[in-house]
Amino acid sequence: MISVAPARKDYYELLGVSKGATPEEIRKAYRKLVKEWHPDAYKGEDKKAAEAKFKEIQEAYEVLSDQEKRAMFDRFGYVGDQSSYSRGSGRTPGAEGGHFDDLFGDFQDVFDVFFGGRSGGGSRTQGPRATRGEDIHASVVVELKDVILGKKVILEYDRYSACGSCNGNGSENGTSFRTCPNCNGTGYIKEEHRSFFGIFSNTRTCNTCNGNGRIIDKRCPTCGGVGTEKERHQVSVNIPAGVENNATLRISGHGNSGQNGGPAGDLYVSVRVEMPSEYRRNGNDIYLSKEVDYVEAALGTTVEIELPEGGTETLKIPAGTSPNTVFRMKNLGIPAISSNRRGDLLVTVRVSISKPSSREKKLLQQIAKLKNSKVVE
Numbered sequence: 001m002i003s004v005a006p007a008r009k010d011y012y013e014l015l016g017v018s019k020g021a022t023p024e025e026i027r028k029a030y031r032k033l034v035k036e037w038h039p040d041a042y043k044g045e046d047k048k049a050a051e052a053k054f055k056e057i058q059e060a061y062e063v064l065s066d067q068e069k070r071a072m073f074d075r076f077g078y079v080g081d082q083s084s085y086s087r088g089s090g091r092t093p094g095a096e097g098g099h100f101d102d103l104f105g106d107f108q109d110v111f112d113v114f115f116g117g118r119s120g121g122g123s124r125t126q127g128p129r130a131t132r133g134e135d136i137h138a139s140v141v142v143e144l145k146d147v148i149l150g151k152k153v154i155l156e157y158d159r160y161s162a163c164g165s166c167n168g169n170g171s172e173n174g175t176s177f178r179t180c181p182n183c184n185g186t187g188y189i190k191e192e193h194r195s196f197f198g199i200f201s202n203t204r205t206c207n208t209c210n211g212n213g214r215i216i217d218k219r220c221p222t223c224g225g226v227g228t229e230k231e232r233h234q235v236s237v238n239i240p241a242g243v244e245n246n247a248t249l250r251i252s253g254h255g256n257s258g259q260n261g262g263p264a265g266d267l268y269v270s271v272r273v274e275m276p277s278e279y280r281r282n283g284n285d286i287y288l289s290k291e292v293d294y295v296e297a298a299l300g301t302t303v304e305i306e307l308p309e310g311g312t313e314t315l316k317i318p319a320g321t322s323p324n325t326v327f328r329m330k331n332l333g334i335p336a337i338s339s340n341r342r343g344d345l346l347v348t349v350r351v352s353i354s355k356p357s358s359r360e361k362k363l364l365q366q367i368a369k370l371k372n373s374k375v376v377e
Contacts, residue, residue: 284343
């Protein structure tokens with residue numbers, strides 16, 4: 001049986017590059033041709049011709065992108081049966097895998113062209129990652145008058161700030177570092193998985209240096225390498241007029257210190273309002289009850305109403321006021337937190353009736369006769 005050697009192809013001509021082309025020039029030409037001749041992207045009518053051309057482009061790139069195969073091609077002008085090769089970048093050998101690779105070539109390279117490059121590729125150094133500091137939660141207790149007038153509270157608490165000895169990086173004198181041997185300073189580990197479809201890359205954070213790219217050679221003796229130390233911190237908290245009970249105020253940047261230049265966390269202050277038992281709040285209105293004698297309710301009177309923020313206000317009770325009548329005292333409630341307008345103070349009048357004395361009883365009996373009221377003698 002006589003075997004016929006296959007016609008030799010000029011892979012440089014197929015990719016449109018010179019024999020002295022650099023790997024980057026070869027890759028650039030390959031990407032351009034893939035976009036043009038990929039069967040799914042080809043705009044012409046002859047899909048079979050495009051498929052054949054695409055296979056030739058893949059074959060050319062398969063050889064010229066591999067240093068050993070390219071050297072063999074430059075020397076002999078031929079590399080051999082391409083279906084028998086399994087390129088290090090992930091061509092799958094075998095009958096089924098070889099057929100797929102002949103059609104689509106280096107699947108990862110095609111993926112690069114149509115989906116924007118390899119995830120996590122490159123050799124850049126990631127360096128220490130800036131980490132935001134943790135938030136701190138605290139609480140304050142204020143009185144009702146503070147809700148009406150507003151108040152500034154000096155809050156003192158413990159927090160973690162950047163260590164002064166190492167400037168927050170955890171190393172002795174702030175300079176005792178060495179490159180992470182696990183990731184070689186990149187901060188991440190790249191893993192490749194082979195499958196029927198080619199090679200898939202996965203990038204994860206290096207667990208030796210936690211993504212910093214370097215590890216501490218000698219730990220800071222002050223903070224033990226954590227980069228922070230506890231301090232007593234004070235901050236002035238503005239309690240706005242009109243604040244609701246259990247409202248939370250955020251004080252930006254007063255939480256724990258960040259790491260590697262990251263911002264500090266925030267301070268969240270929960271406000272608890274102590275309401276006097278005689279008052280009740282509903283929105284920005286305040287409710288209060290006031291007791292008057294039945295004679296005062298019948299004949300009319302004036303009463304002094306104590307205000308939550310201090311001082312008094314006079315309320316006129318007209319003659320003939322019925323029990324549980326509500327009087328609205330304008331603009332004596334709680335200010336709206338978004339404006340200067342105050343709510344109202346609503347006073348419910350309770351009429352007190354007690355057993356009359358003998359003299360009061362005689363007078364009341366005379367009144368009953370005048371009104372033709374039926375009473376028990």
